[in-house]
Amino acid sequence: MLSGLSPSGAAPQVLLMALALGAVGLVQFFRLQRRRRVMEDMPTARIRSAAQGYVELIGRALPPDAPLFSPITRTPCCCKSTTQFWLDDDTGRCIVDPEGAEVRARSRNTWKGAAAQLIPGTSEVLMTGDNDHRYTEHLILPGQTLYALGWFASLSPLQASAHEEVRERIAAWKADPQQRRSFDANADGELSMAEFEQLRQRAAAAVEAERRERAAQPQTHVLKKPKDRRLFLLT
Structure with a gap:
């Protein structure tokens, strides 16, 4: 004899499932609403004058200094995994570090093909087997408009103090036999x-000249994941 749930017994389970799905949908709705408010309330900053901290940037995505290609179709792109790339808004450039970001690429390729297998020790992919596998490739393309929301920081070319740099230079020269001999006037193996x-004076002069040269260089700007739980979005 077959047994099963009666209509009256199934009703509570169906109701619980409906309530659970409704709760999940409600949480997702409020999450999306909160995200929308953050994006609407955040003014768009310009890279040249952006304040340090949580900002919204809009510009053109530019590839990293080394050419970057998608793993399967070998399409030139800007972002893959944790590879850093550039964002340019005509007032300046900043490095985008995509690690930890929610990436919603606007360009998408979908196709069916053979199974993709990563070649060990490389970023190359070998296609093998039948053509029944479905693929979708999401790409941030060079020159594409990119919306970015994340933590903006400007790195000064003078990170360490002059005193620290002089101290490190003195230590390096003392540890270098050739440099040490150049200051050992009486060749007794010791520095009077x-x-x-x-x-010390020569090291201080060298450091000062190098710092003047570095100070004339532009700051390096970086957009990365906030340390708190705020949204880090690239789209």
């Missing part, structure tokens, strides 16, 4: 106080 002072 006068010889050490000459080394």
Whole structure:
């Protein structure tokens, strides 16, 4: 004899499933509404004048310095996994570090083909087997308009203090036998106080010249994942 749930017994389970699905849908709805409000309320910053912190940027995606291609179709692209790329808004450029981002690429390729297998130790893909596998490739293409929401930071070319750099230069020169001999005037294998002072002054002058040259260089801007739980979006 076959047994099963009676209509009256199935009704509570169906109701519970409906309530669970409704709760999930409600959470998703409020999540999307919250995201929409964040995006609407956030003014668009310009890279050249953007404040440090959480910002919205809109510009053109540009590939990294080394050519980058999608793994299967070998299409030139800007973003793959954690590979950094550029964002340009005509006022400046910033590096986009996509690690931890929600990426919603606007370009998509869909097709059927053989099974894709990653060749060990490379980023190359080998296609094998039948053609019944369905693929969708999401791409951020070079020159494509990109909306980015994340943490903006400007890195000064002078990260360390002059005192720290001089101290490190002195230590490096003292540890270098050739440099050490160049300051050891009497060739006794030791640096006297006068010889050490000459080394220190020479190191300070070299560091000061290098810092002046670096100070003239533009800052490096980076957009990355916020340290808190705020949205990091690339689309």
